Amino acid sequence: MSRYFNYDQVKFTPAGGGGAVTLNGVTGVRYNSNGTTKEFRGDNDHFPTTRVADFQNPSFQVTLANLKQLIQTLTHGAKGIFEYRMLHANNGAGTDAITVATATGTAMVDAPSANSQHGQYGTGDVTIRTTSADGLTNPCTFTVAT
Amino acid sequence: MAKSRTKAGATAAEPPSPAPEPAQPAASEPELFDAALVPNGWPTGGGEGFEAMHAMLKARNDQLGPAFGVKQVFSRNTVRGWLVSRDRDDTLLFPHGHPRQGEDRYTWSDPDERGVRLGKLTA
Numbered sequence: 001m002s003r004y005f006n007y008d009q010v011k012f013t014p015a016g017g018g019g020a021v022t023l024n025g026v027t028g029v030r031y032n033s034n035g036t037t038k039e040f041r042g043d044n045d046h047f048p049t050t051r052v053a054d055f056q057n058p059s060f061q062v063t064l065a066n067l068k069q070l071i072q073t074l075t076h077g078a079k080g081i082f083e084y085r086m087l088h089a090n091n092g093a094g095t096d097a098i099t100v101a102t103a104t105g106t107a108m109v110d111a112p113s114a115n116s117q118h119g120q121y122g123t124g125d126v127t128i129r130t131t132s133a134d135g136l137t138n139p140c141t142f143t144v145a146t
Numbered sequence: 147m148a149k150s151r152t153k154a155g156a157t158a159a160e161p162p163s164p165a166p167e168p169a170q171p172a173a174s175e176p177e178l179f180d181a182a183l184v185p186n187g188w189p190t191g192g193g194e195g196f197e198a199m200h201a202m203l204k205a206r207n208d209q210l211g212p213a214f215g216v217k218q219v220f221s222r223n224t225v226r227g228w229l230v231s232r233d234r235d236d237t238l239l240f241p242h243g244h245p246r247q248g249e250d251r252y253t254w255s256d257p258d259e260r261g262v263r264l265g266k267l268t269a
Binding site for chain 2: 002003056096098101103104132133134135136137138139140141142143144145146
């Protein structure tokens with residue numbers, strides 16, 4: 001049974017050196033292919049008769065409590081590698097954990113925001129967007145631990 | 147920008163060098179490939195959603211890892227199916243900005259009975 005529970009190794013490695021920064025206080029990571037499809041209908045069609053998958057624009061949404069990292073590392077426009085590991089419910093980081101990672105230099109930080117409210121922990125939200133080196137290959141890779 | 151590896155680390159800008167004697171792998175050594183292009187959803191491992199994704203990735207480690215000489219493979223979807231390889235930065239084509247932009251980075255075999263094509267980096 002493949003079930004996943006929590007995650008670790010949420011990292012951003014800025015391009016140009018400095019090494020990987022492991023983000024902490026992360027309360028959510030969401031991968032989204034942002035895929036779109038386009039439908040066709042004509043004549044007397046009352047339903048779409050053709051549909052093609054026409055585009056993908058992969059991104060990640062990250063929520064974290066470490067606002068210092070948000071400000072210092074996840075600056076708007078910063079390029080690098082983003083990755084995280086989805087932990088297996090039974091084996092943790094061992095066999096069956098899945099690592100999701102962007103190819104080198106294809107991730108870009110977009111619009112980090114910080115939220116502070118009285119009597120609450122501050123939280124930061126950031127979107128990591130991606131670009132494809134060749135236009136045909138998803139820059140996000142998936143690897144399962146053996 | 148993802149790197150644009152070519153066979154044996156050669157680049158298009160390098161002058162041609164004397165052709166070395168082709169290496170003859172020992173009979174006992176399996177032929178290694180650089181990547182595979184596999185049909186969407188191959189191989190099916192049962193389950194739905196994320197469970198199916200996990201089973202698929204695990205089976206690719208087992209079935210394609212030996213062909214690349216590694217235990218864990220990187221999978222990503224492309225417009226031609228899933229590109230499976232040993233390197234996180236691999237792409238189907240030479241990247242934008244490369245002198246060979248838009249050309250295939252691999253020479254692909256004919257698909258086998260599973261629909262899997264094995265590829266080697268082009269020279």
